[in-house]
Amino acid sequence: MICFDEALKIVLDSVQPTERIELPLLNALGLVAAEEVESAERIPPFDNSAMDGYAVRAQDTAGASKDRPAELKVILNLPAGKHTDRTVGPGEAIRIMTGAPIPAGADTVVQVELTERLSDGAVKILQEHEKNKNIRMAGEDIFIGQKVLTAGEEITPAKLGLLASIGRANLRVYRRPRVAILATGDELVNPGEPLAPGKIRNSNSYTMIAQTRICGAEPAYLGIARDTKEDVRDHIQDGMSADVILTSGGVSVGDYDYVKDAFQELGVEFRFTKVAIKPGMPTVFGLWRGKLVFGLPGNPVSSMVIFEEFVRPALLKMMGKCKLRRPLIEAVLEGDVKKNPERMHLVRGIVRREADGYRVSTTGPQGSGILLSMDHANGIMMLPKGIQLKKGDRVKVQLITLPEVD
Ligand code: AMP
Ligand code: MG
Numbered sequence: 320m321i322c323f324d325e326a327l328k329i330v331l332d333s334v335q336p337t338e339r340i341e342l343p344l345l346n347a348l349g350l351v352a353a354e355e356v357e358s359a360e361r362i363p364p365f366d367n368s369a370m371d372g373y374a375v376r377a378q379d380t381a382g383a384s385k386d387r388p389a390e391l392k393v394i395l396n397l398p399a400g401k402h403t404d405r406t407v408g409p410g411e412a413i414r415i416m417t418g419a420p421i422p423a424g425a426d427t428v429v430q431v432e433l434t435e436r437l438s439d440g441a442v443k444i445l446q447e448h449e450k451n452k453n454i455r456m457a458g459e460d461i462f463i464g465q466k467v468l469t470a471g472e473e474i475t476p477a478k479l480g481l482l483a484s485i486g487r488a489n490l491r492v493y494r495r496p497r498v499a500i501l502a503t504g505d506e507l508v509n510p511g512e513p514l515a516p517g518k519i520r521n522s523n524s525y526t527m528i529a530q531t532r533i534c535g536a537e538p539a540y541l542g543i544a545r546d547t548k549e550d551v552r553d554h555i556q557d558g559m560s561a562d563v564i565l566t567s568g569g570v571s572v573g574d575y576d577y578v579k580d581a582f583q584e585l586g587v588e589f590r591f592t593k594v595a596i597k598p599g600m601p602t603v604f605g606l607w608r609g610k611l612v613f614g615l616p617g618n619p620v621s622s623m624v625i626f627e628e629f630v631r632p633a634l635l636k637m638m639g640k641c642k643l644r645r646p647l648i649e650a651v652l653e654g655d656v657k658k659n660p661e662r663m664h665l666v667r668g669i670v671r672r673e674a675d676g677y678r679v680s681t682t683g684p685q686g687s688g689i690l691l692s693m694d695h696a697n698g699i700m701m702l703p704k705g706i707q708l709k710k711g712d713r714v715k716v717q718l719i720t721l722p723e724v725d
Contacts, residue, residue: 322704323628323663326594330604330629331643333590333611334636337494337562344482347474349535350492351639356468358485361458366421367399370453373412373434373442374425377450388435388443397422412442421454428453461485471641493639498531499558500524501541503551503569503578504617509543522690523567523622527615530626534634536563551581562637564610565630568617570601578614579603587612595704597662598687599625618687624665624699627719645717647701650677656700656708663704667696670716679716697721 321329339353368374375391383389391412395405399418407413407424415421415428427448435443461467467481474482474492482490507521508514521543531538539561544554546569558564569578570592579592587605594602598621603614613630615622632643650670658664668679679700682692698716702708 320593320595320600321591322595323701326591326596326602326604327629327632329590330611330633331636333604333606334633336639337496337637339491340494341489341491344479344488344490347490347492348476348479350474350495352468352470352472352474352478352490353493353639354468354491355466355470356482356485356487356490358461358463358465358467360461360485361463362461362484363455363457363459365457367455368415368417368419368421368428368453369455370428370430371416372414372428372430372453373444374407374415374422374428375412375444375448376407376409376425377427377448377452379410379412380427380429380444380446380448383444383447385445388445390437390441390443393436393440393442395422412444414442426450426454471639473640493637496536496562496634496637497539497560498536498563498565498634499539499541499555499561500527500531501544501551501554501558501564501566502527503544503546503566505546505575507543522619523615523617526619526623526690527565527567527626530623530631531565531634534631535638536634546575546577548577548580548584551577552584555581555585559608562610563630563634564607564612565615565626566613567615567622570603570614570616572601582607582612582614595662597659597664599628599665600662602629604629616687619690620667620685620687620693623690623693624667627699628665645719646721648677648698648716648718649713650679650698650700650716652700652708652710652712652714653678653680654710656681656702658702658707660705660707664700664702666700666702667692668698668700668716669695670698670718677716679714 380389394411396414397419398416403422407422413422429444433446502521502524506519508518509521528538541554541557544551566578569576587607589605592603601616602625605612615625635643667682670679682695697720698718701715
């Protein structure tokens with residue numbers, strides 16, 4: 320049986336980025352840039368006022384103070400978005416608003432708080448001003464030709480704003496991978512349907528769709544296949560247009576576990592069919608017509624953990640991302656952990672930050688059907704096979720959500 324690291328390497332080595340497409344800027348949020356962007360515009364595009372005040376000639380304010388103000392004639396009111404051909408001459412001022420272009424002749428802006436308006440169209444300047452005060456110069460933030468985005472960078476809200484500010488309406492990015500999602504099991508009923516004897520609720524479709532979405536990929540739901548090879552196969556064929564096929568359940572050694580048989584019949588090339596981990600040992604991975612095919616175990620926790628550990632990094636790599644793994648920290652165990660020495664254990668944990676470092680405790684019972692253990696977890700302890708672990712030992716923990724700081 321292969322180990323966790325080998326399995327992850329096999330998965331990631333099979334992944335190619337999706338093709339590059341051009342999208343309207345807003346749709347690129349969270350995706351990865353597939354082009355370098357140099358600014359074709361200056362920011363700001365023209366010299367403009369950083370304050371509401373008066374655009375004047377600095378020399379006209381020489382020696383001005385509260386006691387000996389300089390009095391200037393106000394010749395115009397200039398709001399943002401307007402331009403004037405009037406020139407500020409000696410002894411003149413233009414009332415100017417933040418963002419309005421600096422008029423010809425003016426070389427400084429006196430903020431309104433340092434002035435006193437007179438009723439007869441004049442203004443008193445209460446402080447001497449040097450040149451260029453309160454003026455934002457054209458191109459001082461970004462010059463024409465300046466690189467603002469490198470291929471491979473993720474589009475964050477700030478990057479989106481930056482691209483908008485230099486006039487980009489579209490951007491080339493790696494397309495969101497499409498993920499076809501299939502639950503399998505005769506026992507499954509959906510929320511909202513009656514729960515007949517022997518039936519259980521389908522929750523894996525929900526977690527798999529949610530996990531797919533949160534990665535930035537696009538889920539396509541194939542519903543629930545019954546436990547026959549034919550039904551599983553037919554449902555999978557509906558996912559032909561996807562980049563990734565995800566199934567849950569039916570990969571173990573039960574009499575009705577037909578997923579591997581269905582994969583086989585479709586011609587899936589298996590890369591592995593078991594991994595030495597707990598939970599998630601029966602995980603299946605293969606390739607089919609250029610798609611990745613994951614057969615996740617049916618137990619709700621196994622399916623979530625395996626998505627987190629194998630599917631998520633694969634989707635991120637398909638989206639062109641370089642950082643594929645969650646942050647890994649070291650934490651001190653707060654209790655003993657029992658484990659099977661033959662397998663690596665992925666134990667759901669609650670991580671806390673103390674003054675002397677991180678502490679981690681388990682979320683309680685770790686049965687792979689106990690979805691509450693996943694709900695309560697903010698970390699997954701990566702406990703290597705072989706060794707037993709006791710309270711006080713240091714362990715590696717993957718942070719699946721960062722601990723909040725309040
Ligand atoms: P299996 O591997 O198909 O035998 O499934 C293992 C366990 O997971 C069984 O108890 C199933 O009932 C349960 N299970 C399988 N699929 C789902 C699902 N979609 N939602 C919730 N539980 C499931
Ligand atoms: Mg089943």
